[in-house]
Amino acid sequence: MEFDWSPDDTQHRREIREFLRQELPDNWEEISQHGPGGDSQAAFSRTFCGRMAAKGWLTQHWPSAYGGRDCQPWRHSIVGEEMWAVGEPRGSQYMNVNWIGPAIMRYGSEAQKQLHLPRISAGQVLWCQGFSEPEAGSDLAALRTRAEKIDDHFVINGSKIWTSYCNHADYIFLLVRTDSHSSRQRGISVLLVPMDTPGIEVHEIPSVVGERYFHEVFFTDVTVPTSVLLGEEHNGWEVVNHALQFERIGAARYARAAVTLDKLAEVAAERGLLRDPIVVDRLGEARALCEAARVLVYKVIDIRAKDRPPTADTQLARVLSTTCDNAIGRLALDIYGPDSLEYASFADNNFRLAMTAGVAVGATEVQLNLIASRFLDLPKD
């Protein structure tokens, strides 16, 4: 047991910070005000990720056979922390490198690897994930979107909801039911579908979270070749579970929260709020939460770095990351007071980005169920 960064990792963090200092334009705050899914940030990510790829940093944790550098997951976690700390200039491409690419490596055909992996590692492609449906939210296994196999094609009908990033995406990582006679986890498959396929329609769902944050995606007789199937037919539940184990901590929310909190402490001092013991207490509580979330995420990265099977530590880390994000989002409102009520103000931006954390990538209650069964070994009865 030891808790030191290697000198190489420390140096790498410095390099990443210097790179960000050079690459982020003066108006970055404006560009990033709608989050990774915003129009301006999505457009920016294409250039930015290209530059990261040119440095060899975008997918350095991937195997060299797929354009990576065989680096330890720790190295990639440093990139994740530094990127989230400044508002994620990789836009939605963080998902590509975190889990979509690795899922294709693990389950994909040779042709799929040839098609997708070079484009992901070059930072040239945007993906979105098509999981939730109107009747399958936290209960993902209830999904109904159907893909019917006709000769060498799938014909997809149905809809996905709450989809982020799909208004810019080139591809969707789509979960469908391929066996209509099976229910729940059986009979589900993953398809890698180009978003410009005829029959796909995207509608924004206006929300208080921000512009172009949520969408509904409709599939009407969308016809794709069977070669878009990822992994075995009807085995998509395993694929998505494997992918999501790491996605649940894929976004280094605690790193962004910590940077936000530093700013809040500065503002509190400027406004004389540190004379209020309640403000001091909340700042201390919030900082402890950021650190607690960080250390639990590190424990998961350690498991991953040793190539061990995922454990319920992922769920522990996810729940605490959510708690941390929400606590600091709300603290931002209280420190800034009425100033926070203006759309796209600092506090407003942080609050809105934090507010979905407990629902996204599996609701907190689902994570708590998994902790109860897998970590505490409590009975189902």
Add this chain to the structure above:
Amino acid sequence: MDFELNEEQQAVLEAIDRLLSQHAGPARAIELNRQGHYDDALQRALDDAGFSTIATDLTTERGPAWLEAALAVEAIARAGGVVASAAQMLVAPALGEQPVAGPIALCTADNLAHPVPLRFGAHANTLLVLGAGEVHIVGLAAADLEPVRSSFGYPMGRLTDARRIADLRTVGERLGPEAAQAMTNWWRLALAVEAVGTMDAALQHTVAYLKQRRQFGRTIGSFQAIQHRLSLCAIQVEASRWLAREAAYHGAQAEAVAVAAAFALHAADQIFTETHQMSGAIGFTCEFDLHVWSMRLLALRQELQGVGGARRALVEARWGVNA
């Protein structure tokens, strides 16, 4: 970064767990608490096996074996040991080379002005007094202390003549600001480490009980209303554990120990409340082991100004503001 025990750490933990299985445990803690006694036998066993001086004796390539000492203190707390191990193994060695005679009680200079019940205060041979920029190491005689009855899981004692102790400080050994900072940091970390072991045991005890206790025709632990709350408790304990271990590894830096104590002492309240609520009426009885750990959690929260003190220290360390 490596969250798994190395071979040496594994050996330390196995050895102390073996020792604790022979000399400690909830039944022994209940017996000693009833009599208000200190566990001299356990203390001797720890001394003989070299655990009391593990931090300085077992040097690692990065210096004193602070993490290993913290792991041992965590284990002793988990076993409900009635010994002042945290002060002996984490706080005293941080003050310098000279050995300090145990049992050791810790107090602040304020406690001399207003004597309060101190953990292990009726049995201490040495009192470490933390003042503003100074630490006094005061040798105690039996007449300096009187036992105080307490429900909070540790043998407690109060100074009989605090003014005399205050005077003794002028003749006792005085250490300067560096020692005062070290004592603050290690005391705070010791509270976090003790809280971790204690919370861990309280939660494990409760989970085990709820797996077998049946009501409404099913085990209580199968109700989702209970499961979610236990899961939230588990998150608190695990995060506290890794924050405390990481802070010990890095030699108790002010910000890291403030984080560890702020988190763990806050969690301690939640673990106390939830383990008692979920254990029901049996949880209040002396025959049920829960109180060995649960009541201690509330005592730990009273030292160094508890959660609020840790949060203030954290704000000061992190943002350099005088909170």
